[in-house]
Amino acid sequence: MDLNSSKFWFRIAMLVALSLELTTFGAMTKTVNANSNSYGIPQESEADSTAIRPFQVHIPELELTDLHRRILATRWPDKETVSDQTQGTQLATMKNLAHYWANDYDWRKFEAKLNALPMFVTNIDGEEIHFIHVRSKHEDAMPIILMHGWPGSIVEKLKVIDPLTNPTAYGGKASDAFDVVIPSMPGYGFSGKPTTTGWGPDRIARAYGELMNRLGYKKYVAQGGDWGAIIADVMGVQQPSGLIGIHTNLPFVVPSDLDMALQAGKGCPPGLTSEEKRACEQLDFFYKHAAYALMMGTRPQTLTGLADSPVGLAAFMLDHDAKSLELITKAFNGQPGGLSQDDVLDNITLYWLTNTPISSARLYWENKYPFFGIKGVKLPVAVSVFPDELYEAPKSWTQKAYPNLIYFNKLDKGGHFAAWEQPVLFVNELRNAFRLLR
Structure with missing residues (x-):
């Protein structure tokens, strides 16, 4: 060369x-x-x-392949020995769910739906907080933070984003518009998983107040159900800068003596009105069937199997409350109501792919508040009571628990996951509830 x-x-x-x-x-x-x-x-x-910082979701294909393999390899238990749900999530329901999950469900479709939304992460108090933030095109839109619980996630709030931010396209007025913020709780979804103790409702409430301030909102409202309702109440007590009122679809209004009597197994006391007696009986039933909350509140780490079996995780998540389980069972038996099969599996698959069954359960262990007890909120409060909630809060209790009650309404349908099951009713409730604070 x-x-x-x-x-x-x-x-x-x-x-x-x-x-x-x-x-x-x-x-x-x-x-x-x-x-x-x-x-x-x-x-x-x-x-x-x-x-x-902007955030998007890109789950590796290998993780979806592994999920599919694990669903197909499920080791099934014997069939329940009763004909109803008194022993828990029924075998037939779980087999229907697993068949759909393995053969028809498409995570990529849901992933694309998430990535079409403006999602972000920011570090607050040493923890990564993931959130959706959709601003309305309408001027003077009211900022609102929507807060989920367990076994929910950001998934249960997605249906209400468009109607809240773009009300004129959904029968509302421009003056009904909201800017919407939907965070994932620490330990849930795409937020960080706390590696030390201390992330209970108080700390989450402070983080959410910081988030709204960091987004530049000088005046905003908060809304929550389940854990989100507890956090809304706690925010109402903390009164972070800019918070002017809260809305809850799970009000915490139960008198302390009645609450303690029920937890001690003493039943409902005499002297209650018919409305109060019904609420008391619903609470009594819930306390006797909330095995999931007792386990997560005392021994969350023992639930390791939920991180190993997707079908086991699904069965545990479905058995939250009797009415929700009944609704979901119908969906997987070909009788969809407020929730579809995809709705349910979007949520469960999110828990599985983020490996958050245990990190989310620890919130029950961290909590120091009575679930239904009065927190002492002095800010303006709006309450919507859905008939299939854990209990139907009586107005008499609600007025005593929230001295600045600005709105109270009882609806004729809907349950624990109100925004997910009945988005139209839920949106109307928020519009009506917060008009007085605009």
């Missing part, structure tokens, strides 16, 4: 350039991988730890 030829030196130059390009690309790839979490989203550096 002629070392003096122009062709030789041209080839050498090309090889050097290619080598430099590959080296640079390799360095860039290492940087991205070193600063990414399992969903491929850049992590924050110390300099921008309070920055609000």
Whole structure:
């Protein structure tokens, strides 16, 4: 080979350039991988730890393949020895769910739906908080933070985003518009998983107040159901800067003496009105059937099997309350009501793919509040009572628990996951409830 030829030196130059390009690309790839979490989203550096960063979901195909394999490999228990749900989630329901999950459910469809929304993460009090943030096109839209619970997630709030932010397209007025913020609780979904104790309702409430301030909102309202309702109450007690009122679809209004009597198994006391007696009987039933809450509240780490079996996780999540289980059972028996099969599996699959069964359960262990007890909220409060909730709060109790009650309404349908099951009714409730605070 002629070392003096122009062709030789041209080839050498090309090889050097290619080598430099590959080296640079390799360095860039290492940087991205070193600063990414399992969903491929850049992590924050110390300099921008309070920055609000865009977020998208990209679950590796291998994880979906593994999920499918585990569903098909389920080791089934014997059939229940009763003909109803008194022993828990029924075998037939779980087999129907597993068949649909393995053969018809499409996570990628839901993933694309999530990625079409403006999602973000930010670090608050040392923990990554994931949230959806959709601003209305209408001026003077009221900012609202919607807060989920267990076994819910951001999934249960998705149906109400468009009607709240774009009311004129859904029978409302421009003056009904909201800016919507939907965070994932720490330990849930795409938020960080606390590695130390202390992330109970008080700390989450403070983090949510900080989130709304960080987004630039000087005046906003809060709404919650389940744990989100407890956090809304706690925010109402803390009164973070800018919070002017709350709405709850699970009000905490139960007199302490009655609450303690029920938990001690003493039943309902005499002297109650018919409405109060019905609420008391519903609470008594719930306390006797809330095995999931007792387990998570005392021994969450023992529930390791929920992180190992997707069908086991699904059975546990479905058995939250009798009415919700009945509704979901119908959906997997070909009788969809407020929830579809995809609705249910979007939520369960989110828990599975983020491996949050145990981290979410720890909130029950962290909680120091009585579930239904009065918290002492002094801010304006709006209450919507759905008939298939854990209990139907009587107005008499509600007025005593919330001295600044600005709105109270009892609806004729809907249950524990009100925004998910009855989005139209839920949206109308928020519009009516907060008009007085605009």
